[in-house]
Amino acid sequence: MRALLARDLRLAVRAGGGFGLGLAFFLIVTVLVPFGVGPQTALLTRIAPGVLWIGALLACLLSLDRILALDWEDGTLDLLATAPLPMEGIVSVKALAHWITTGLPLVLAAPLLGVLLNLAPGGFLWIIVSLAVGTPALSVIGTFGAALTIGLKRGGLLLSLLVLPLYVPTLIFGAEVARRGADGLGVGAPLMLLAGISLGAVALLPFASAAVLRINLR
Amino acid sequence: MVLTVTDLEISRGGRAVLEGVHFTLLPGAALILRGPNGVGKTTLLRTVAGLQPASGGHISGADDTIAYAGHSDGLKSMLTVTENLDFWASVFGRSDIGAALDAFDLRGLASRLAGNLSAGQKRRLGLARLMVTGRPVWVLDEPTVSLDAASVGLFVAAVRGHLGQGGSAILATHIDLGLQEAAVLDLSVFRASPRAAQADEAFL
């Protein structure tokens, strides 16, 4: 399992697509928003937490199809399935690798982009906290979607259609934490709910993903 | 490890292709599957490897004993030859890849990226992977595709070495490997009769 994680991370670094693309996309989305809604700082301050969350979510979505598709195409998944690793473990490691290469950089980059959007001073801590708690759920849910659409031509579009509705609760609670934090309100309740979704997804969804993957491999 | 297949029935795309397949693979023995295209060699090998369920019959002795090599080698083009082998070795809980590098004459290529290898060299790397798994039963689907005569020789020597250590191998191939000790099984005799059970039987 550790070998699989190390290999995925090494591949992400070598291929360059892992860290860079998601971050660049996040940056571009954040930069485009002021062009769309106007440069008034008051407005930007108000919408900053939500924009950052949506940007992070879309950047996450962008790289989902790479989680499993590459290993599917070159036959690695077949070989892994015959290896002494449980399929649940394989999908969990894959999701973890995706989070480290995509989710974690987004968490770290969010405050910088928050400056561009004139995020309220109190919001910086909470955008980091909410993304750090919420992005693991995005990676795990995304891995489930990737497992469903593996091997399908035009899978990318379908993947988005399947995964985005599943992202709704995470987005709502995550953005709520960031917004309340930025407004200086208490964040306890939404933060607990967000953590609950993340933990629940991390604990249970790998079983669904593994089942789906087994069906797709046969 | 004795691999026993009894009365196996397999289907592809909801259609039964083979039925009543039975054979026993003893340690040190090799079995070559033959039959025309489409007879179900790949499907049979994938079933034996546990990648797809059989529609009937039993396979025993296949749990955690199989090293499978299919049409694709599962290589990462951005990793070097050594890194690819190291990865598979550690997945199977082992660490020594030296013997595999030697057996398939990959020493000189050890630090090259797999993406820069020729098709035949990639295939050799894919087959070297079998040796680092430490699994006793090799399940090989067309292992000699894109190999030249010298490489086929290396492969046959590796299989002989594996058999000599008490391992066994089952392979589907069209060419004559010169592996005289191997038994040959023609799958045409197991071809499923048209009236055989189908996945969609319920709808007839």
Next chain:
Amino acid sequence: MSLWEYANPVKFIRTTDVVLPWVSALAVVCLTLGLAWGLFFTPEDFRQGSTVKIIYLHVPSALMAINAWMMMLVASLIWIIRRHHVSALAARAAAPVGAVMTVIALATGALWGQPMWGTWWVWDPRLTSFLILFLFYLGYIALWSAIEDDDTAADLTSILCLVGSVFAVLSRYAVNFWNQGLHQGASLSLDKEKNVADVFYFPLLVCIAGFVLLFVALVFLRTQTEIRARRTRALITREQQG
């Protein structure tokens, strides 16, 4: 004789062939009666005027939008546990019907909302939940149509339906949390006092019965079609093999 015998496709077709005309006829009767009664023979609400009569389409379709998903969930579970083909096909057959019900509920809601709230659309929890439900239907239908192998498609969509149900419920609570909303409370409930007067209530019940029967009839019909399509394909395969 057990209930599962009806899971045999041939038996299912034979049984539904007998039942279908009756169910369809009853659906037409109930819908005609309920809608005519509701639209023409009920008084106008003193606050809402005649717009209140949208309730006769809005409430039943909204109910069926949710019930159709529940039915798909049950059918998916049956497929996963007992692998009856009819159940997988029934789930597949119900999805577009449920999606259309969701659209009807959303459209009538918008038509009702315009005079009431002065806007076609508000991000009210109930409306938003239905929009999300609609997205789930779309994803489910798209996955069914994208996968060629029938059994694989049935397996994958069943799991999607299970996971989707959990997330649909989560979304419902999340959306409630997110915005408290304008929408009036539930029009119908079993435990609380009725908040709809009897004159509106009885035609509404007839309309709901009509929608349920319509749904059952459509699902029977669509399942039959799916079964026949599968049967045709199975026969063709046998021809080719033999």
